[in-house]
Amino acid sequence: MTIRKATFDETQRILDYALVVLKESTMGFVKPRVEIANLIMAPILADGGYYLIYEKNRTIHGWIGVGTIYDSYSEEVVGTIPEVYVFPAYRGQGVAEKLFHEAFRHLKTENVNKVQLNVFAGNHAKKLYEKIGFHDVSTLMEKDLD
Structure with missing residues (x-):
């Protein structure tokens, strides 16, 4: 088992x-469209973010997106996890948890003290x-006006 940064082709x-x-x-809250999907990870990758992949026997089991953003509420740069995904066949085996811990390790080496996700x-x-230690910070609420 290896966790490492994804190559360009893997990305x-x-x-x-x-x-x-x-x-x-x-x-189901968001209709999957390429334009929306690109808005999520593209800015993170353009700003130095990356994917870490979990690989076993030369097969990718899952990945986690890692980056940093400026949090205007705390007025500090924080880590962000915009995406984590484990292929269904490998779920329930601790892959995501291992990916998170490796992402935390990477962020600490970048002098990041806090990480957020949605x-x-x-x-x-x-x-x-x-x-793994995340807690609620805010809740986005909405109401349909139809």
Whole structure:
């Protein structure tokens, strides 16, 4: 088992899964479209962000996007995890948790002291995020006016 930064070609292959990841992670709140998927990770990658991949027997089992953003509320640069994905066949084996811990290690070497992510209501992954130490900071609420 290896966790390492994705190569350029691997990053391109990961980006090919953007619609799958968007559909699954947004729990139906967002209609999966290429334009929306590109808006999520492209700015992070353009600003020095990257993917870490979990690889075993030369097969990618999953990945995590890692980057930094400026948090205007705390007025500091914080780590961001815009995406984490594990192929269904490898879920429940601790892949995502290992990816998170490696992402935290990378962010610490970049002198980042805090990391944030967004999770949609109803996404079962929230339990994992809480298990590894994430906590609620704010809640985005909406109301349809139709």
